[in-house]
Structure formats: C-alpha cells, structure tokens
Amino acid sequence: MPSQTPSSAVSADGQDRRKFTSGKVVGLSGELDPTDDDLGVWVERYLDLAVRGVRSAEVTAKISRHLQRLRAWIGSGLGHERVSAITARELAAWRDHLAAAGWQRKDGSAAAMAPATVNNHLAHASALFSWISAHAPAALLPGGDPSKRVEPLRLPAPEVRALNAAQVRTVKNVLDRLESFHQLNGRRHRGGASRGAAAATHRHARPLRDRAIVHTMLGTGLRRAEIAGLDLTQLQPREPEQLRRAKKAKLTGVRGKGRTTRSVFLGRDARTALADYLQHERGGDLAPDSTALFLAASSIAARQPDGRLSPRSINTIVGEIGAIHDLQVVGGDRQLGVLRPHDLRHTFAYLLSQASGHNRAELERRLGHANERYLKLYTNPPEEIAASYVEDL
Structure with a gap:
C-alpha cells in the first residue's frame, strides 16, 4: 500500500509533525481523492505522523500489528480497503472475530483472544479513526467516527496472583x-x-x-x-x-x-x-x-x-x-x-x-x-x- 512520504512529516517552519499528534496533515487536498479513501494509506500516515518517534519502539510495533490485523479483516471481508465503507457494524464484527478466533497458535490453528487484548485492539482502532476524523476530508467519514459506536468487551473479574x-x-x-x-x-x-x-x-x-x-x-x-x-x-x-x-x-x-x-x-x-x-x-x-x-x-x-x-x-x-x-x-x-x-x-x-x-x-x-x-x-x-x-x- 502507498504511504505518506517522509517530507509530509515536516512543516513549513521545519518542525517534525510526527512529534505532534494534533498537527494537520500537510498537503492534503480539500476534495476526496481516490488515494485518500484507502485504509492502508491512512494507517501509514497515522503511524508516521502520530506514533513513530512519539511512542516507544515496542508500543509502535504493537499498534502497527493491531492495525494491520484490522486492514486484513476489512480487506478480506469487503474485498477492498475503502475507509468510507467502514461502519460500526464492521468494527463490531472484527471485535467479535478477535474474541472468537483472533489468535493463531504455533500449529496454525485459531484461538480466542483474551478480552483485554481485544479491547486493546479496539483502543488502537479508535485512536486511528479519531485521528482520521480530525485530518481527513469531510466526505471520507460521512457518518462520523465508526469506532465511537462499538462497545468494548466486558472484562472478567481479575485474578488475584499474590504469593502467600x-x-x-x-x-x-x-x-x-x-x-x-x-x-x-x-x-x-x-x-x-x-x-x-x-x-x-x-x-x-x-x-x-x-x-x-x-x-x-x-x-x-x-x-x-x-x-x-x-x-x-x-x-x-x-x-x-x-x-x-x-x-x-x-x-x-x-x-x-x-x-x-x-x-x-x-x-x-x-x-x-x-x-x-x-x-x-x-x-x-x-x-x-x-x-x-x-x-x-x-x-x-x-x-x-x-x-x-x-x-x-x-x-x-x-x-x-x-x-x-x-x-x-x-x-x-x-x-x-x-x-x-x-x-x-x-x-x-x-x-x-x-x-x-x-x-x-x-x-x-x-x-x-x-x-x-x-x-x-x-x-x-x-x-x-x-x-x-x-x-x-
């Protein structure tokens, strides 16, 4: 998938916008371009401008991994990765998929993800869509941020693990x-x-x-x-x-x-x-x-x-x-x-x-x-x- 060029991370005054999560995306057209309506493009823009160099290498790798799972789910289910087609229903289905079979064992078989891990995926997706909402052309998300209408999973009662x-x-x-x-x-x-x-x-x-x-x-x-x-x-x-x-x-x-x-x-x-x-x-x-x-x-x-x-x-x-x-x-x-x-x-x-x-x-x-x-x-x-x-x- 194409990604934002590194030069887009530098503002006119020479500041590195990757250090400022609220910075506007440089050079975006006010009209919706076909390349704008692509989840892969927005994931890379988000990672380049709001995550890499801001979060630790370990956290950056985890966020990237979770968002790539979202891309795979959308691409395999819809046959494309258009951001404008992603609805709350799609994100809720992804949440349920992760909870049922989101983990892959060493032998290749599917296993359920822990509720806390599923919710961590949802949190990273929510951060992505909040960022897209702030920086994208208005036509990209006509219904608003789809992640706002997706409830996280209920967490089980925590297990006490203190040694006696x-x-x-x-x-x-x-x-x-x-x-x-x-x-x-x-x-x-x-x-x-x-x-x-x-x-x-x-x-x-x-x-x-x-x-x-x-x-x-x-x-x-x-x-x-x-x-x-x-x-x-x-x-x-x-x-x-x-x-x-x-x-x-x-x-x-x-x-x-x-x-x-x-x-x-x-x-x-x-x-x-x-x-x-x-x-x-x-x-x-x-x-x-x-x-x-x-x-x-x-x-x-x-x-x-x-x-x-x-x-x-x-x-x-x-x-x-x-x-x-x-x-x-x-x-x-x-x-x-x-x-x-x-x-x-x-x-x-x-x-x-x-x-x-x-x-x-x-x-x-x-x-x-x-x-x-x-x-x-x-x-x-x-x-x-x-x-x-x-x-x-």
Missing part, C-alpha cells in the same frame, strides 16, 4: 541458592570446584542478575517493561559498597504507563542483590553504549547492541526461577505453577497495603496506578489468607 507467606519464603530460599542451579556438572568442572576454584556456570547464565531482578520486582512492584527500561544512572546510590551500607536506596524516574514517572525505594534484599550483580557480573556484559541497569549476557549473539534486556526476556527469567522453585519445594501450598512478573507485583502491592495501613496515596505513588479496579486487585489477599478470615465465623 510460605511461597515468598521458599522463593527467597531458591534465590539464595540460584548460582548452584546453573553450575556445570561434568567431571572436569567438579574437579575444579573441589580444589577451591569457583564453580563454573553455563556461559549464558547470569544468576546474580536474575536474583537482583526478582528481588527488585518483589520489593518494588515494578512491571516487566519498567525493569527492562531501567538505566544504571537511576539507581541511587549505585556503588556496590554504598548499596550494601545504605539504609535508604531508590530507583528514580521510573517510566511507567501513560508517560508517568515515579521513584521507588529498595529494601535490604534488593539492595544486596543489586550490589552483588553490579560488583561481580554486570561489568562482563558491558558494551560501549550500554546504559541499562540489567544487561543480557554478552555471549548471546542475538542480544541488542546496547545489551538491554527485552520485557519478554524478563518473563523468561521469572518463569525459569518459578520452575526451579517448584522442583525444589514439597507441598501443594507452596507450588507456584507458572510464575509471572505480575505475580511479584501483586505480592508487593498486597504487602505494601498491609504495611502502610491501606494508604491509598502510598499505593498509587509506588505502584504508578490510580485505577480503582486494579488497586483493589493488587491489594486483595492470597486465597489462604482470605479463607482464614471466615475459618472461625
């Missing part, structure tokens, strides 16, 4: 011994360890980094993208010995959702784990332009040039620690199943709520979330605690 006290204890026990689970076990390596040398680990393994990540998430409630986005300069203090001695350390300017920023304090476990990582591991993975606090192993060929971890890699790290945990512990009340980064966030929120006397202002400040629905979710107790409330009633 027994699980927190055994997770921390596994973190204390994490290096031992990455040691090489061949005869040659066992012999070196018996002579007093440090036990060899897999060349991609970074147990001190992984321990620091989990302790930081468990002690601050940071989201996985917030962890991946941290720079070393945000850590105060950042010298290992100062971190170990400090009574108060924090991460400043944490970038959250909605372009918000906040500071979070670090507890003893997080301070100690970060000091160990900075002193013994991080230096070996530095690249010339590395600024990230947590770096991928330099031995991984596919890592980013600056070494920064991706949010998806945080999922992998946390999930692997959860799997190690469940192999190590006995008892159904301690088994985690699948450990997710948000489980650590839920746990922190519940513990912070208890420690602060359910102080809403403190919860909003440290969690970076003011939504009542999610504050209630994050501060709900684990099931065994909730069950104990009615045990003797």
